[in-house]
Amino acid sequence: MADMVIAGGGPAGRALARACARRGLTTVLVDPAPGRRWRATYGLWADELPSLPESAVACAPSTTLAFGTGPHVLDRQYLVVDNAGLRDWLTGGYDVVAGTVSGVDHGRHGSSVRLEDGRVLAAGLYIDATGARPRGNRYEQTAFGAVLPAEDALRLAGGPDTAVFMDWRGGEGGFLYVLPLGDGTVLVEETSLAGRPGLAIDVLAARLRARLAAAGLTLRGREERVRIVLDVPVPRRGAAVPFGASAGLVHPATGYSVATSVRLADPVADAVARSWERGPAEAASAAHRALWPSSARIVHGLRRHGLRALCGMPPELVPVFFELFFTLPTGLQRAFTSGHDDVSGTAEAMSALFRIAPWRVKKHLIGWHALRRSR
Structure with a gap:
């Protein structure tokens, strides 16, 4: 039996697999196509993932611009990820099994992970890092x-x-x-x-x-x-632990998730390792608490409300909104786009935007402002 079986061979799954293996947990990663290159283009802010090695950076542009109704030079270093370098950095210490999970049975002492080809993997704890799937009317x-x-x-x-x-x-x-x-x-x-x-x-x-x-x-x-x-809710605690996009780590207003997922792999693995002797149920609960402390849940709720406010604006006002956003101090921009559990920074960014918005924008943010005050 492996301590951990992690489904999903993207950056989130591999980051968590590496982190768990480094803490002495026997870890198996289930990847439908282990040899397939990552085709997506990943970008992130350097301050989100300062541990990223140079080998995982394809390009570090000297200037990052944004245009609302006018140009803005953003005072943050933007990085384009080298996918092969990122994958190499996140590889090591765990076993990789080619396959796709078709079902999972949870018991008191662990989980049985069924693959589409009939194989069954025994796991102390099962992690779902396979990504978020469109369901119903999600944004x-x-x-x-x-x-x-x-x-x-x-x-x-x-x-x-x-x-x-x-x-x-x-x-x-x-x-x-x-x-x-x-x-x-x-x-x-x-x-x-x-x-x-x-x-x-x-x-x-x-x-x-x-x-x-x-x-x-x-x-x-x-x-x-x-x-x-974009709008995956905070998952409920259960025998399986979602991670990455599956866990709602996609920023509801930007669509970014890679840096957050990679950064949170270590604290989640720490929480699992500390609770491992108390059994799978406690390890799953510890992982959930590490991912979603109360501060992170509040921030996620504020961000989802911001998403709904943006989607409720007439299209011609959205550039006006971002024109205002790009005039905010860099610290407030960073708090809103990258502060997974930064309640005060996120709330202050929202409040600052509300204060400077013209009425034609502000009226779409009234609910946003009321929610911020209630928090």
């Missing part, structure tokens, strides 16, 4: 992108060493994301911040083609399609 962020030569992307925004975090100018209720990849190419991505359901990928592809055509460019090169579930 989603969707995007369509293409990788272009850097000289082409210069016609859109920024420069060869500049990342554009958000560009709300000229969109149809969405924004453009421009990211140098460190190899002479740039990812340009048309993004719908949030919708229920998410905006169709083919609509976003048409918008990107139109945006490129206006700059005298054509769509070519590798394409990227993105669909992220």
